[in-house]
Amino acid sequence: MLYKNTALKFLLFSFLWVSTTALAHSPDFSSIIISKTENGQIVLQITSSLTAFQQEVNYVNGEGAYTSPEEFQDLVLQLFKSRFSLILNNNDTIKFKNLKVLLGHETKIITEITGITTEITSIHLKNKMFKDLHNSQTVVIFLLDGFPKEKFTLQRDNKHELSIILEDEDWIVPTAKSDHTSLKYLPYLITLIIGGLLLFLSKK
Template identity: 85%
Template structure:
């Protein structure tokens, strides 16, 4: 029995190490984590491979746009400011401070969040930091009380956006108003079409 437990732990550790290593090497995948530190500070962390950041910075600014790590970090922060949005309850745009880039094989953007509303019923998050990379995907995770516990994938299919509302203690994707309007008037449209057909037939 001890041998089996040891083997199981080793297998789980190996799988975790392989997945982490693969993530660090893949420019297509990134993660967005919003959590609270031990001292109560709410922090945003965006993680991807250094290759992903380099490819996007070069694509936007051209080859040779930076000559030092500091210049590269500044360009990454410019992308972050222009390509990342976090809005709560439709009108509360979240502000970030003390943003910094931690360079490494797995590179991170760390930013502090000034404050959050006491109650949250709508979440809009958009991350187009890596939108120019093929098959770019970001996994968003909220580790905060009152926020959804599941993870969400932002990708090209959803314009790299997360848009969800809280209804009956469940987080759901809101129905577009245009869809609602079209369904509302669908019976009238059907009646109009049938009436037109009958009028056409009667004339013939």
């Protein structure tokens, strides 16, 4: 069993290494990994290209907002604190400490996570750090016992948020209410009706 778990983690890390290396040149892609170190610390790692961090920092703060690597790192951390959150069991907001930004062609935010309870029944993760970038997509992977094993993708369609709950030992995405779906298309329907009416009157 230990061999199988070790092999699974090795395969997951190998996949992530290949993926992030291949996408290091693209600002549209990023990854989030939550894992546990050998000494028991739970760590969050957000990885993307340096270009992605630069574009978002410049978009939020304007060109010339920083003049040194240290100032840039501070702005990245401000972005993280205002646009990232992790809530477990609906009300347990996770805390972060020892925040660091590791600059490079592949830039990382690394922080220790505290406050995770033993039993997890729901997860809400929000990462809008790169929401202003065209076609921004973030792959989320949990490498912790009791968390889902599959990967998830945050993008514009789900507002860069992930909400899942544990039901009968399976992690599922709650079904959206049907009235929300129908109301979403109401403006288009009204426009179509008005357009048809104006076309009919013009022919009269």
